[in-house]
Amino acid sequence: MSGADVKLSNLQKLIAESNASEYHSSARIAASNPLTYINTNVSDYGKVYVADEDDVRAMVGILNRF
Incomplete structure (x- = not known):
């Protein structure tokens, strides 16, 4: 399973150049x-990340073609 730095911009190249059957x-x-209090003792305080639905949808579309 390919899983390091896989993103929409490089997925087609990974598919073409690897034998992977799964991608992460x-x-x-x-x-x-949304928090009003942020603990500055936490090294990545204040950062919130979510999956980009548009990128996920586009990657699924690419994978469904193979």
């Missing part, structure tokens, strides 16, 4: 943090 991508984007 977080497809993440930064999102607004």
Whole structure:
């Protein structure tokens, strides 16, 4: 399973150049943090990430063609 730095921009190249049958991508984007209190003792405080639905949908479309 390919899983390091897989994203929409390189998925077709990975498919063409690898023998992988599965791919893992977080497809993440930064999102607004809904918290009003942020603990600055946490190394990645204030950062919230969610999957980009458009990228996931596009990657599934590419994978369904193969």
